[in-house]
Amino acid sequence: QVQLVESGGGLVQAGGSLELSCAASGRTFNNYAMAWFRQAPGKEREFVVGTTYIGANTFYANYSDSVKGRFIATRDNAKNTLSVRMNRLNPEDTAVYYCAARSKSAATPRRDDYDSWGQGTQVTVSS
Secondary structure: OOEEEEEOOEEEEOOOOEEEEEEEEOOOHHHOEEEEEEEOOOOOOEEEEEEEEEEOOEEEEEEOOOOOOOEEEEEEOOOOEEEEEEOOOOHHHOEEEEEEEEOOOOOOOOHHHOOEEOOOEEEEEEO
């Protein structure tokens, strides 16, 4: 399994930005799909963005409709890090954000496809 540690959560006003980071260790990062999920109080954990490594430190990212155009994921396989820059945040983005790893190269939006999870980091957006 991959060990994942998230950082960067906090409180921000609506319209603001935050950047979350995930540091991975324990396995060869290249062969893993990496993703961000989030879970709001009383709701299911939902997919935010998934990244599929396609070689030469290049990846493909796919986003949920709710964050497309506002969130930008970056992945650095040399540093074993996955980040997401969250822009134009709104109160509906308030949730605990989790980094996840899948021991296959292709990212999916399905929570059960991921083998390893971080502890989560809280993001709160005030109106």
